[in-house]
Structure formats: C-alpha cells, structure tokens
Amino acid sequence: MRSPSPAPPVTLDTLVPGEAGIVEGLEGDGPVDQRLRDLGLVPGTMVRTLRRAPLGDPTEYELRGYRLCLRRTEGERVRVRRELALRAPDSESAA
C-alpha cells in the first residue's frame, strides 16, 4: 500500500478534499497535542480530507472510522505523509 517514493511530510491542513495522508507525528507535547492524540491522531493513522466549510475553515476529516472537524490552526500541528495511492478517483493513481 505504501507508495514507492515517499513524499516529504506536509501538514494536515494542506491536504485538499479527496486527499489522504498517514500521520507521522505532532508538533509538540502541549495540552492541544495531547488532545489531538486522544482523538486518534497518532503516528500510522490514515486521515482523509472530506470537505472544507463553505468559508474555507474548518475542515472535515475522516479517520479511524469517524469524522472530525478541525481548524487550520489544529491541522497545522499534524505532520502527515501524503498517500499518493489514495487520492481522489479521478486523479492519477500510483501503481
């Protein structure tokens, strides 16, 4: 399932709707990061971007079988590796 040439890590908020990524880690160890981990954003978790709110923020994500809305400021704390194989169906899929 892993793409052969891993893309450099980006932050979760940069994934556009339809894109997915695997969590690499969080920005720090403060209470906000602690809570994001408790919500299931731990390394290895697959996160898919579903949609942005009409005004562009927050964004709805799907992970661990549920959906979660996060603002850009929280999304920026989550480092993810973009999963090329799991892009939207119309985009080019990696072999």
Add this chain to the structure above:
Amino acid sequence: MSEAVLRLGLVGSPNSGKTTLFNALTGLRAKVGNYPGVTVERREGEATIEGRRVVMIDLPGTYSLTPVSKDEEVVTRLLSGQLAGVPRPHALVAVADACSIERSLLLVAQVLSLGLPCCLVLTMVDELAARSGALDIPRLERALGIPVVGVIGHRGVGIDELRRVLSRAESWGRPPILPPVDAEERAGWAESVLSHVLHTRPGRSRVTDAIDRAILHPVAGTLIFAVVMLAFFQLIFAFAQPAMDGLDHAVAFARGWLHGVMPAGILVDFLVDGVLGGVGSVIVFLPQIVLLFSLLYLLDDLGYMARAAFVIDRVMGSIGLEGRSFVSLLSSYACAVPGIMATRTIPSPRDRLVTILVSPLMTCSARLPVYALLIGAFVPARRVFGPLGLQGLTLLGLYLLGSLSALVVAAVLKKSLFRGQGLPFYMELPPYRVPTLRLLLTQVWASARAFLRRAGTIILGVSLVLWALLHFPQVTAPPASGPGEAARFTLEHSIAGQIGHAIEPAIAPLGFDWKIGVGLVASLAAREVIVSTLGQIYAASDQDDTTSLRQAIRRDVHPGTGEPVFAPATVASLLVFFVFALQCMSTLAVMRRETNSLRWPAFAFGYLLALAYGASYVTHQVVTALWS
C-alpha cells in the same frame, strides 16, 4: 449488599447516545446542578433496577480522560474519588457508538485503566447493521474481559438486558491486563482488540452524505444557513406572539378579576401589582421559551446545529469564539436565559464564559415593549425608503448596535481577560437522525420547568421587594387631589420615589429625571417593568394601554423650565441605555447558576452598566449638540 445504593457513572463521548441511555434508564427524574467551583453540569438520576436503588451519574461528554482544562479535571477527580462532597461511583458504564467503535475504544481504554468495575454499552447497533458494518459482541466481551451490551437507545431495545447487567455490578468481570496509558500505544491496543472481534467498519451513511453535499455546499450551504437562521428567528417571534398575547390577557384578566372581587386596599394592590404584575410580566415569555427550545432541540437532534456551527465557525473564530457560540447568541435574541443555557454545548470553558457574558447584549424580546413605547411616542412614522419607515429603521439600528457591541466585547474579552490558548477546536458532524417526539418533549419540558421554577422563586421575591419599595411608606396625598394625582403623590414619596430623587444627580448627565430614575430602579427586575412603572407614575388611567402613556410622556414638562422631560436627546439616551444595561433578574440568576459563581453575574452587570452609562452620556451630548 443489594440493600446499598449503587452509584453508576456514565462515561462517553458527545453524540455517543449517552444522554438517551440516561433518560431511558432514569425516566424524567434527573437532578441537574453544577459541580463545585466549575461550570460543569452535574446530572444525576435515580432508578430502581431489579429491585435495587441505583443512582446514575451522567458525566459530561468527553473524548478523553486526560484533562486539558479545569472543567475536565472535575471529571477525572470525580472518577478517582477526590472531588469533595461527591462520592466516587461504585462502577462505570462506558457508552460507545457502535459505528465509531474504533475511536470510542480509545476512551474505553482510559475508562478501564481507572480500575473500577466497568461495563460497555454499544449504542446504535441497528445503524451499524444498516450501514453493513459488523461487530461480534460475545467476542468483544472476551477480548475486553468486561460485560458488553448492545442497545438501540431511542427504541428501548436491549435496555432490559442492560438493566440485568447493571444490577449485578459486583460480579462484572475485570480485564486480565489493563490497556496501555500512552495515546499511541492505546491506539495500537484498540486496533488489536478490533482485529479479534470480527469488526467490519460501517460504510458511509448514504443519506447523511447526500444531505451534507447540499447543506455544506460552498454556495447552497451558506444560503441554507441564512434561511434556517432567519426562519428560526422569525418563528420565535411570529409564532410565539399569539400565545404571549393570550397569556398577557389572562394575567390582565386575573388582575381585573381580583380587583373586582376583593375590597380595595393594600392587600389587593399587593396581590394584583406585586404578585401577578411581577410574575405575570415574566410568565408571558414562557411560550417563546418553549418554542425556542423546541426548535433548538429539534435542529440539534436532527444534526443541523453541528452543521450550522461548522458553516459559521470561521466568522466566530475571527472574534475568538467558535461556531457553537453563534447558536446560543442567536437564541439570546429571544431571551438571554435560554441563550445562556444553550452555551452548555460549547466545550471550551473560556469560550462558553465569554458567550455567556455577551449574551445580554443581544436584543431580547423584553426590550421590545420599551422600544415600542419610546419609538412609538417620539419617532415620527415617516416612510424613508420604499416600505421602510423611520420607526422600523430605528428599531433595526438598536438591534444592530446590540449585536455589534456583543461581537466587539467578545473580541476584547478574548484578547484581555481570556487570553491564551485554550482547548483545541474540534467537533463531530453526527449522522442526521430523526429524533423521537418523546426525547424532544423531555428536553423541552426540562428547560421550561427550570424557567418556571425561577419565575416562582427569585422573580417573585424580587417583584415583592420592588412592589414594597414603590408603595411604602404610604404617604396620603392632599385631600383635594384626584385619584391619578394621589397615586402619583404616594409614589413620589415612596422609597422607590426617594431613590429616584436620590439618584437624579447621577443620571441627570444622561438626561434622565427622577421619574425615569424610578423606572430604571424598577426595571432592574425586568426591562419591560419600566413601562408599567412609568404608567403608574404618570397615573395613566390604564397601565396596559400604552397609547395614553405615550401621550402622557410626550406632554410632560420640567416644572421649573417648561422644557419637555422626554427631549430628543433624552429619548435617544434612554434607548441606548436599554441596549446595554443588564436589567434582568432572570439573566443574572441563570448566569449565577451556569457559571456557578456570583463573580461573573456581578462582572456582567458592572461592565454593562458602565457601557450603558458611557454610551448614554455620549448619545445625550451628541444629540443635544445636533438638535440645537
């Protein structure tokens, strides 16, 4: 052992179906309060299960037991038995939505780690099956080592089995090994548990996906949001009006009837003006409150409120609040009391407190009688632009002034007193569901009852004190005066009248005389009381007929100068005063209850009084300068 009361704590995330389950087990007998020192709702209910008394403690919905705020610490301390005055539960019932079990197990792991006897209730198992998901409950029991019961809360399926399980809390199994504490290891633990229980992740809910495509569409979604909010606002005003008028007439009829059957004197005055007048002026808001809560709960139970918060979050975020604050501020347009009660859905304590503190600035319906009197009497009914009249525009201006001030104050509070990073923002968009009528009625009734209880206690008490202030000491008017003059004479010499005279120097810069002063003192109970008080002062023949009061205040002149008492600058200043000042006992009482302190209602009263005084002073100066 079966004699002792069993205390069970219900733990689960928001939207897990925890409250539905709580209601199904305890019926309507929930006791609602606050935990000591914090704004965390405390809900307990008693039930008799298999012949033994059980106290169910509905803990606040949470995604994690690792506290990141003072409010969340309360739950942690309660569960470890360190909360003074609140006994530790004997056992815990973890509640999890079967459809999002992958996430819920992260919380279940934390619950298990507490070391208390524990069982797991999986809610919405019907939805799991409908979305072709699967989960083997006996296997899950074996994997976790604790009892697991699947229920369909709103239909009562599985509740009997759950009761049997709950009654045997002492013999529940314990997990052989406690789950790990670290978040990352916990996630691994949850994955390994699920791999042993034939778990199939449910597919997306097609209905929810289809509705969301429209409701959250960049263009259509914004339009739908605007339409829903306008309709919400309009319904609260338009539909509640006939019922409110009806109640108003009923109160007026009761007052007239009492006057007719009882001999004239202090007792009948007391009953008619003190008791019925005071409580009646608050009871008339009941239809609006019931309607508001019905709509609010309906939209919330359907799943729209979460979407509304999602749509508007960015706007609210720009002033430091979040989407859920918008919903409660909107409710405050009808009445700040339900608006403040609706802040319970805001998870961040700071955001919740700021929302509570600015709610009184939203133009509530109690201001309307005051605005109607002053605008009706002094603003000419002239067309300005198409169907828009000057009176309507003035009213709109007052609404806008209040709303914009609320946003500015919220932004200032978030940048000063409530600075710093709080909780991260996160919320879930639950699947759309059609709520049962029973659930809806339960919620509405609980809110209406809370309102009525306040009307019967605090507001009654304050009304009686005010009545006494307006009627004592009973100085008899000179014999030559007519009945109207006599009433006015008595009022001028009452304690309230003397207070009016005493505060006249303080309010003179705003353009107010002692009579308006008395009205302001009386309106501390409720804003619209100033209308009936001015009515008494002007000895209008019929207090409820504002037409005659309108004429009376238009004609009134200062005894010395012959200048009108209600000069344009005074009217403008008084209107602005009512935009800001927190003259409402009910709001203060509900603030006291919801923030669990006297400090915040005192702060709100103080800052709004300062704003009111300052804004009125400026308005008076500006209008005086412009007019001459």
